[in-house]
Amino acid sequence: MTDKPQQNRPDYDAVTCAPIVAIAPMMDWTDRHCRFLHRQLTGKALLYTEMVVADAAIHGARERLLGFDPAEQPVALQLGGSDPSKLAEAARIGESFGYAEINLNVGCPSDRVQSGTFGACLMKTPALVADCVGAMKAAVKVPVTVKCRIGVDEQDPEPALDALADGVFAAGADGLWVHARKAWLEGLSPKENRDIPPLDYQRVYRLKAKTPNRFIGINGGIQTLDESADHLRKVDGVMLGRAAYHTPGILAGVDELLGKNKEIEHFRDSATNGNALASQPAADFDFAALIDTMAGYAARHIERGGRLGHVTRHMVGLFHGLPGARRWRQILSTEAARPGAGPEIVHAAFAQVDLTRADQAA
Known part of the structure; x- marks a missing residue:
C-alpha cells in the first residue's frame, strides 16, 4: 500500500x-x-x-x-x-x-x-x-x-x-x-x-x-x-x-x-454588541456565498457517489439564533437526508432564513 x-x-x-x-x-x-x-x-x-x-x-x-x-x-x-x-x-x-x-x-x-x-x-x-x-x-x-x-x-x-x-x-x-x-x-x-x-x-x-x-x-x-x-x-x-x-x-x-x-x-x-461574540452568526458574514460554496461542494460529493446528508448533517446548527433557523433545521434533517436529494435543497432551506433580522431570536 x-x-x-x-x-x-x-x-x-x-x-x-x-x-x-x-x-x-x-x-x-x-x-x-x-x-x-x-x-x-x-x-x-x-x-x-x-x-x-x-x-x-x-x-x-x-x-x-x-x-x-x-x-x-x-x-x-x-x-x-x-x-x-x-x-x-x-x-x-x-x-x-x-x-x-x-x-x-x-x-x-x-x-x-x-x-x-x-x-x-x-x-x-x-x-x-x-x-x-x-x-x-x-x-x-x-x-x-x-x-x-x-x-x-x-x-x-x-x-x-x-x-x-x-x-x-x-x-x-x-x-x-x-x-x-x-x-x-x-x-x-x-x-x-x-x-x-x-x-x-x-x-x-x-x-x-x-x-x-x-x-x-x-x-x-x-x-x-x-x-x-x-x-x-x-x-x-x-x-x-x-x-x-x-x-x-x-x-x-x-x-x-x-x-x-x-x-x-x-x-x-x-465588539459592537453583546451578541457579536455569542452564539449567533456574525451579522456581516456573507452567508449567501457560503451556501453557494457548500452546495457546490455537496454536488461534487454526490457525483463521487456520496449523499447530500453526509455534508448537510454538519450544517444543521448554522443559523442558530436567527429567524427561520427552525425551518432550516427541519429541511436539512428531513429532505436532505432522503435518497437522491440534491444540492438545490440547501438553497431551498437557506431561503427560509431571514438574515435581515439577525438581532432577533429564532
Whole structure:
C-alpha cells in the first residue's frame, strides 16, 4: 500500500503562530465534510480530524481515513495508540498526506479506547507517552502535539498534569492541549465525562505559568468567543468543541479575534454588541456565498457517489439564533437526508432564513 502524494502544506508552527483558536477533534463529527464547512467560516482556525487509530492509519483504507480537501488547511491529524513504533509509522503516513500537525490523543475515556490501552488511560503512564512523542518526533518534520486531561480517576491533577507535561516536552513535543477536566475511566460514560467532572481552568493556567516558553492550549466547556478571548490572556490557544459543532456560526468571528493577536485583551471592548461574540452568526458574514460554496461542494460529493446528508448533517446548527433557523433545521434533517436529494435543497432551506433580522431570536 502506497502513501498519498504529499499535498502542499502552509507554513505552520504550533508555537510561533500563537494565539490559536482550534476546533477540537470529535468522533463522528469532525470528518472532512465538517472541516470543509468550518474552513468556509474561518480561514485562521486550526482544524482537527477525528481520532484515527494508528493501526488503522497503517493497515486501513488510507484515502478514506486520512484524505482531506486542501482547502481545509491548516488541519491536524489526531492519532490514537500507545505503541511508539506504530505511532511513528502512522505519523509518517499522516505527514505524507500533508497534515500540518500530528496530535496524540491522551484524553479520550471511551471503553473502546481503554481496551486498546490508549487515550485518557495513558495519563497513568507519562513515561510511555513521552516515548510515543519521541518516536513520532523522530519520524516527522511537522509539529507533534498532545491532547490530554488534567488527570484520571483518583489522580491528583497537580502532579499528574505536571508529570505528563514535563515528559512530553522533554521528548520534544511542540505543544500541549489540556481538556480542563479529569476523566473517570470507570463509573462515567464518555458523554458524562464531557460534563460531570468539574472544569478546572485554573489548573491549566498554573501549568502555563510554570512553562511560559511552551505552547499550552485549553479545552473544555468553552461556549463563546468572549470566553475564548478571556482564556487567550492566560494561555496560548483555545480549543472549541461542541459549541463550534452545534452553533458553527460563531466561527465566523474567529478571524477577527485572531486578527487582534497581541491586542487580544481589548477584543471584547471592540465588539459592537453583546451578541457579536455569542452564539449567533456574525451579522456581516456573507452567508449567501457560503451556501453557494457548500452546495457546490455537496454536488461534487454526490457525483463521487456520496449523499447530500453526509455534508448537510454538519450544517444543521448554522443559523442558530436567527429567524427561520427552525425551518432550516427541519429541511436539512428531513429532505436532505432522503435518497437522491440534491444540492438545490440547501438553497431551498437557506431561503427560509431571514438574515435581515439577525438581532432577533429564532
